[in-house]
Amino acid sequence: MSRPAWSEVPKPKVERFAAIALAEAADLAQAILREIRCDFPELRLVEDESGEPMALVGIRRAIEAFVQHLASGVADPRVPPEVFQEFGRGEGLNGRSLDSLQAVYRLGVRLAWRRFAKIGQQVDIAAPAMYELAESGFEYLDGLVEQSVRGYAEAAARQAGERLRLQRQLIDRLLSGQRGDTAHTLGERAARIGWELPAVVAVGVLIRPAREAVAPALGQGILLDMESEQPRMVIPEPDTAGRADLVRRATTGWSGAIGPSVPLAAAATSLRWAETAVRLIEDGLLPRGEVQHCIDRTEELVLLPSRELIEAAAPRCLTPLQGVAPAQARRLAATLLAWIETSGGAPEVANRLGVHPQTARYRLRQIRELWGDAIDDPDRRFEMLLVLRTQRLCGELPTRPD
CATH class of the missing domain: 1.10.10 (Arc Repressor Mutant, subunit A)
Incomplete structure (x- = not known):
């Protein structure tokens, strides 16, 4: 963006302004960090290999990059991305929003502007040019926030991927039918994804309406494995009021089946009945376009899987x-x-x-x-x-x- 007032500042004044600001960058960064620690005591500051807070490094680099931009006349200052992306990643990995981080950035820019305004008076830079400097500072802030958003999104995606991996592992364990995992071991696995082990579960198996079908919005309480050819879901306490309606609404347009409610240790049994019902759906013996409840299809599930044997007995009967x-x-x-x-x-x-x-x-x-x-x-x-x-x-x- 064109800065006519700043461009009219004599070069010696610009150079003097930059020299003073760069000389004070380290002290200014320290002052800003002290204010941040005072106003945001809950903010966790990560240290680099030398033991210096990465926040201090980032603040100093941001100040230096901005001042060098002012001195050189380059249209856009280069935002040092690594540190600010790391800040965003840290907020994401610690489960916080970016609101507090943006508040920290605004505090830093406000404090930096106060110091730059004093240097501007010291160097005798006209007010219109300093106003433009302030506007440029807030544009620079937008760039810092953008880098942090990238880091935050990366951390969120990494966490989501890790949670899905752990969730699939837990589902596999629950549905394996093996007796090796104790309730304590399963509880530890469940705790890693914030899932409380229920006493009773029902297991569902879904048939994709299309290869790229969007996963049903079942909520955090219901485990869903979309990586399987036929997605599987583990429904905790399925008889809880409203849960059946939630599943029905979330799976609108899907076909599939939900096995009977069973104790957690018997989850594989519920899975087996759901898989049996899905095979009947695929064979055209149960209707498509809805998720069937096995307990509502007892007759079909008892008789149809044995139909070859029953048909063999038909001539004699x-x-x-x-x-x-x-x-x-x-x-x-x-x-x-x-x-x-x-x-x-x-x-x-x-x-x-x-x-x-x-x-x-x-x-x-x-x-x-x-x-x-x-x-x-x-x-x-x-x-x-x-x-x-x-x-x-x-x-x-x-x-x-x-």
């Missing part, structure tokens, strides 16, 4: 239907299932199927003729119940036959 036309066999199978499920007569069966009681009565007589007394064997009925419910879940048997 349903042998009497082999000589019946396919459409009629489906109607009789649905009627048989309704009869077993209701343990009632024709009215109950008719109500379940949505047909006329006389129709239900006719079909029940056919079933009795086909199976005879075998239909009264509880073991046979239970086996038929498994087979017929599995067929209905697979869409092979309508709830309301034609």
Whole structure:
């Protein structure tokens, strides 16, 4: 930026101003540091290898760079980046915001300006030029803040990456099913990421809606591993009021499943059921577009993973239907299932199927003729119940036959 008033200051005055300011830079830096320590006693000052506070080094370098800029007429002073980036990193690594650091910088600039104003009077530099010097000083401050922001962002990213790494390790330990880790060991691992070990957990497995899908905003309390092909989440105390709604809102648009609530030591069991449900979703046997709760899908999770075995038993269980036309066999199978499920007569069966009681009565007589007394064997009925419910879940048997 053009500085017309400062550019009109005679060169000897500029040189004298710079010489005095540079000669006093060390003392001015010490004075500024004393004020900073007085006004910000909580600020942690890191020392370099020689034991000198890095803040003192940074302040002195910043003063010298600014004065050299004034003396040389260079458009923009070179901000010494290393020290100020380190200040920003320190604030980030210690979990503080940049507000206090910026307040420190403003204090430093204000004190430096007071001293420069006195030197300006001593050298007899006109007021308009000194006003421009003050404006230039605050622009210089912006550069220092920018360097600190870079360091802060770097530290924040490093911390976030480290937390994610530790979080994935903890999730792996919790879900491994191994007995090697004691509660104390797990507690230490959890404490490193600020997570309190819960008594009960539920484990979820997600299916990405897209490869670059943004991670669900589950909050700090729920552990999330997005590095896995199918993201995993560990939900502490899942029955806490409002937690299910939080997870539901956060996972809108995702598919997946959440296993049953189990003691922390049995987290692998919850994972296993969630993975089973996800396989059923991928096979088209459970709906996509939502995150299922395994306890709401007990029938599917018990029967469908065993469907190959159950299907193998179907011909033996349903042998009497082999000589019946396919459409009629489906109607009789649905009627048989309704009869077993209701343990009632024709009215109950008719109500379940949505047909006329006389129709239900006719079909029940056919079933009795086909199976005879075998239909009264509880073991046979239970086996038929498994087979017929599995067929209905697979869409092979309508709830309301034609």
